[in-house]
Amino acid sequence: MLKYEYDHNVIQVNEIENGNDVEFRIHILQEEPYLDGIKKVQKEFEENDVYTDVLFYIYASHEYRVIVRRDYYEDFILELMKQRLLQSVKWSE
């Protein structure tokens, strides 16, 4: 399992398990440069060959609902890290 940390002043992340998926609610609080970051994460998963790995739903005020297939959980978290939306990621027991 991955544990991650983020700056609460720039982003809010909530995740819940839902069957075979993990659902995230991500609220971008600081537009620059984090909105571009989440858009890059979305583009990364929309342009690959798998249609149901990570699905993005965009709401008002830069709020995102993201449904992540369990087998793509690590890929998604690492992509958030790559785009600097997270500050740290580590393996936990």
Place this chain on the structure above:
Amino acid sequence: MEQQAILAIGIFLVIYGFIIAEKIHRTIVAMIGGTLMVVLGIVDQETALHHIDFNTLGLLVGMMIIVGITAETGLFKYIAIVAAKRAKGEPTRILISLALITAVGSAFLDNVTTVLLMVPVTFSITRQLRVNPIPFLITQIIASNVGGTATLIGDPPNIMIGSAVKELSFMDFIINLAPLAVLVMAIYVPIFIFLFRKGIQTTDDLKRGIMEMDESQLITDRTLLRKCLIVLGLTILGFFTHQLLHLESATVALAGAFLLLLLTGEHMMEEAFSKVEWTTIFFFVGLFVLVSGLIETGVIAQLAAQAIELTGGEPVATSMLILWLSAIASAFLDNIPFVATMIPMIQEMGNMGVSNLEPLWWSLALGACLGGNGTLIGASANLIVAGMAGKEGYPIKFVQFLKYGFPLMLLSIVLSSIYVYLRYLI
């Protein structure tokens, strides 16, 4: 029969068998078949090249480039989400909305491209509503074949017929085929609701998730979208007027594609060309050369003569034979090679004295396009959706599709028979 003709029939049947068996990619098989026709001297290279219909190929390439670039703007996702919101997140209404969008998209873009665009957005909506995507995908397959029937560019069989028969314009296809396609779709909609409504229930909370979405965020590049819409509009206008302008449909599509590339700049070119399904293009090339072997050796002429002997050249019997043969054959075989074989046969019937070929062309178009709904392997769009769904863990079983597709196909062919008879034969 001449030795060359027997050889041509042998190659054709073996290649056709390999295409049906699907053990080797159909493009490789068709290209090997075409090459064999040349290597064995059944047709020379020059003659083979003359048989390749570059109008069909140009039309497909042009439309693939335009639609590939337009898809980058997020337009098709936007349309689907707007439709889902208008349906108030209600799954049955969304199912019908997406089927209708697929039908209209198939008519004006071509059905293979349309399903490629619709399937990802269908997964997205159904996952959010937590409903089974398979009923949505089955209805979209069926709608794509009905919508594709309506226009010259809607379905590969129509593209091939429109290209081979110069007298039939884009407007002729709409005037003659669109009324029936609209009628078939109008009859299918309540049937879809009846068949699928119980299996796609969701909660009010999940419907709210759809209603609260901000669809405006889905348009990723508004400048590019404007350019795409202008070019798409001009291209469709070009199709409507191509006969008045004395232009082939491929010229219109390619002009649109390269105008769009001119407006978007060189940076889009590599990506735009990567959106072209080159395997499909070369499949057509192989088939045209393969069929040229049958034409040049007189096999097609003999088949046409036998068909005329069977029906006595009588218009009603000949039209019904072509309609039902095309429908049943297209349900179980790929309709592209079937139509590639039927076109020269109908042309040959014209040479043998059948004066009014128009009902025969419309019978072929209706049979080949609507017949594709009969089974999961009946049309390219079916195979593409099934392949995409299977890869995502939602396999559409052959029998599962047959249960819905075959009766609906028979219904549409009965309607087509009545339509062809009333409109052209009395």
